[in-house]
Amino acid sequence: MARQDTEPARLTESTFTPDRTRVVLETACRLAGIDYISASLLRHHTNAVYVLTDAPIVVKIGRPGWNHIDVVGLVRWLEQRAVPTVRLIEVDQPVLVAGCPVTFWRYLDQRDAIVDAEKLAEPLAALHAQSVRPPVSLPDQQIRNTFTAIGSSIDGSPILSPEDRSLLHARRVELAAQAPEVRYVLAPGVIHGDAHHRNALQDSHGRAVLCDWESAAVGPPEWDLVTLEVHCRRFGHPADEYDRFCRAYGFDIRDWTGYRWLRNVRELRMITTNARKSAPGSNTAAEVLRRIEALHVDAPITWSIL
Known part of the structure; x- marks a missing residue:
């Protein structure tokens, strides 16, 4: 079950912007007990994706109003089935903030990565x-x-x-x-x-x-x-x-x-x-x-x- 927070105000497709999702990030991290002070934006397109360089953790914020699937449940099943997937960190998730599902992932350094x-x-x-x-x-x-x-x-x-x-x-x-x-x-x-x-x-x-x-x-x-x-x-x-x-x-x-x-x-x-x-x-x-x-x-x- 997603954990909810009453603040900030619910986002919409038009207000899903970096300044608003930064507030969502900070709220979700507080709820999860994670320090967000080192957070920086990786990308902001379909989702908003931030990296916490001190952790290291990737925080993904889904868009509001979408018919979101249970990504957390799916990925945990994939891990059990040995399907190669990026892994979740061990916190209670997803966290629901401003209508956006927020999930927390293990950071993988991609500076020298080549994925063809x-x-x-x-x-x-x-x-x-x-x-x-x-x-x-x-x-x-x-x-x-x-x-x-x-x-x-x-x-x-x-x-x-x-x-x-x-x-x-x-x-x-x-x-x-x-x-x-x-x-x-x-x-x-x-x-x-x-x-x-x-x-x-x-x-x-x-x-x-x-x-x-x-x-x-x-x-x-x-x-x-x-x-x-x-x-x-x-x-x-x-x-x-x-x-x-x-x-x-x-x-x-x-x-x-x-x-x-x-x-x-x-x-x-x-x-x-x-x-x-x-x-x-x-x-x-x-x-x-x-x-x-x-x-x-x-x-x-x-x-x-x-």
């Missing part, structure tokens, strides 16, 4: 090999939920023109109509939901461990595999990097008949999610609009990381 796609083969294969379900509730309609999320993101974006909304909705309807024809070949099970380089860390032994479990679900492993393929191709990684991942994992998503369809769905989800989160006039908005412009003409451009 090939290193992700081991933890993803271990995850996908789990034949039992975890003792926590996970979303189990990955594809249907994806199309719902795409629609909501299009409607809720503050940066899209009417023409952009029309294009994205038309693409969503077209892809959704093709979904019943897709036949998956890998056994469904627990998936990470957003498997890529930046959602993994290198441990002290040089192995990759998965992190950022907020998108975990029960669904087709093909979703994780195509997510990594999109990241390798769109973000300018070496041309053979995904080839090496496939050899290590034992399956090449590009040889599957549903690859192009799922790739297009995944890219549309990435575009629309960032469209929803982008502020008008920001660098993030400019990158999203550049991706949409390329979508109009089906140009295979390289994307910039947001």
Whole structure:
């Protein structure tokens, strides 16, 4: 059960900013009995992530109003199942502050770390090999939920023109109509939901461990595999990097008949999610609009990381 604090005031999507999440951080650390004086911001995008350099601990603050899964329960189960994952520290968590779930993790120094796609083969294969379900509730309609999320993101974006909304909705309807024809070949099970380089860390032994479990679900492993393929191709990684991942994992998503369809769905989800989160006039908005412009003409451009 999450522990709650009445202060500060509940955050919203628009007030989830570094100055506000810093207050959430301090409140959560006090509740957990952790000294936050050395806290510095690591990143502030989907979540707010701070590092306590004196501890060393990473503090993750989830966005308010999301349908959060029990990440703590899931990760503790993954640890028991020997799935390579970043580890939680031993405090009573999550802590709920201002509508945001706050979790505490072991810090892994990444200054000399290189996590390429090939290193992700081991933890993803271990995850996908789990034949039992975890003792926590996970979303189990990955594809249907994806199309719902795409629609909501299009409607809720503050940066899209009417023409952009029309294009994205038309693409969503077209892809959704093709979904019943897709036949998956890998056994469904627990998936990470957003498997890529930046959602993994290198441990002290040089192995990759998965992190950022907020998108975990029960669904087709093909979703994780195509997510990594999109990241390798769109973000300018070496041309053979995904080839090496496939050899290590034992399956090449590009040889599957549903690859192009799922790739297009995944890219549309990435575009629309960032469209929803982008502020008008920001660098993030400019990158999203550049991706949409390329979508109009089906140009295979390289994307910039947001």
